[in-house]
Amino acid sequence: MKTVGLSLRSLSSFPRQRCFARNHVCAFSALMSPPSTAVVYDQHGPPDKVTRLVEIPPVEIKQNEVCVKMLAAPINPSDINRIEGVYPVRPQPPAVGGYEGVGQVHAVGSSVNTLSPGDWVIPSPPSFGTWQTYIVKEETVWHKINKHTPMEYAATVTVNPLTAFRMLQDFVQLNSGDAIVQNAATSIVGQCIIQLARHQGVGSINIIRDRAGADQVKENLKKLGADEVFTESQLEKKNVKDLLGSLSEPALGFNCVGGNAATLVLKFLRNGGTMVTYGGMSKKPITVSTSSFIFKFILVCVRCSNEIFFHPLQDLSLRGFWLQKWMSTDRAKECRNMIDHLLDLMCDGKLKYE
Numbered sequence: 001m002k003t004v005g006l007s008l009r010s011l012s013s014f015p016r017q018r019c020f021a022r023n024h025v026c027a028f029s030a031l032m033s034p035p036s037t038a039v040v041y042d043q044h045g046p047p048d049k050v051t052r053l054v055e056i057p058p059v060e061i062k063q064n065e066v067c068v069k070m071l072a073a074p075i076n077p078s079d080i081n082r083i084e085g086v087y088p089v090r091p092q093p094p095a096v097g098g099y100e101g102v103g104q105v106h107a108v109g110s111s112v113n114t115l116s117p118g119d120w121v122i123p124s125p126p127s128f129g130t131w132q133t134y135i136v137k138e139e140t141v142w143h144k145i146n147k148h149t150p151m152e153y154a155a156t157v158t159v160n161p162l163t164a165f166r167m168l169q170d171f172v173q174l175n176s177g178d179a180i181v182q183n184a185a186t187s188i189v190g191q192c193i194i195q196l197a198r199h200q201g202v203g204s205i206n207i208i209r210d211r212a213g214a215d216q217v218k219e220n221l222k223k224l225g226a227d228e229v230f231t232e233s234q235l236e237k238k239n240v241k242d243l244l245g246s247l248s249e250p251a252l253g254f255n256c257v258g259g260n261a262a263t264l265v266l267k268f269l270r271n272g273g274t275m276v277t278y279g280g281m282s283k284k285p286i287t288v289s290t291s292s293f294i295f296k297f298i299l300v301c302v303r304c305s306n307e308i309f310f311h312p313l314q315d316l317s318l319r320g321f322w323l324q325k326w327m328s329t330d331r332a333k334e335c336r337n338m339i340d341h342l343l344d345l346m347c348d349g350k351l352k353y354e
């Protein structure tokens, strides 16, 4: 990544340009942000080729705006995809990278009354451009959080933990004693699924890639609450259900990988089960056997005039989840309540990353 100063001219289409233009007419007493350093990409492409550090001059903080000093912002796989230009929703370059993070309020505009300097805040819902040292945005963008939250958790709560939380709620009614199955169990989403499921009394069967040190990885996931952890090669057998032990056949599976790893999730699913795809890390398509579609249905027993019938209730379901779509409906308050709940778990050490 190169570090370069940026001339006003080359910033002509940059989103914060409105602020630079305003600088020329600002009253002398206007409240200004400190200069900021941002990770910017001018075009789509490989992140190591198209990103650079840019120095951004101070901007005016308007009445209803808050200037936040960013403390931490993660690099999510989707951030990389946005820079590459392959993520469905993305800012037009030139743009600042990043989508979530945590910061400390540096200064507030004169009409801001919910936030004060020193408060810790996250953009909620998450919003583009968190990879910079100072951000000026409207008060309503920011959600105040507990300052005692470990920084790395505060910076990452709005995407992966929320995804895990929603996927455990939105597809199948899970009861204590049920189980789920997932691949990419080492991912942050996967780790959150393990722990949030455990809090509901739901067991988890976890699939990881083959690797050196697999035993240590299994051990780490079990410390988080995983019931079973298998490498993909351990599941190359006809009847994986033999490996369930005391766990019930899972009604819900999560696929973050595609290809063979998705097939392994399907192998564990009980008849009438649901597999939710939320990621495609292997970039391979999902292949489903014809017999799964035809025969993996659930039968219910119906009694009618002293006769018993078996009625096919539900067959295999393949579903998808995208947090951004879930958030696009008017769910700001619900979203912030869930974030507070997840942050409480994080502060209590009940939701963590290995």
Ligand SMILES: NC(=O)c1ccc[n+]([C@@H]2O[C@H](COP(=O)([O-])OP(=O)(O)OC[C@H]3O[C@@H](n4cnc5c(N)ncnc54)[C@H](OP(=O)(O)O)[C@@H]3O)[C@@H](O)[C@H]2O)c1
Pocket (backbone or CB within 6 Å): 076, 077, 078, 159, 160, 163, 184, 185, 186, 187, 188, 189, 190, 208, 209, 256, 257, 261, 277, 278, 279, 280, 281, 282, 283, 321, 322, 323, 324
């Ligand atoms: N749909 C949504 O709303 C939504 C929301 C959040 C995240 N996501 C997606 O969820 C996925 C995980 O995100 P994250 O931030 O939790 O990721 P992460 O912590 O960076 O973990 C990546 C995971 O993918 C696995 N992986 C990487 N490359 C792979 C490959 N070529 N084949 C198989 N597995 C591979 C890794 O396994 P190893 O341990 O073996 O390296 C690891 O388990 C990403 O695709 C992300 O875009 C989707």
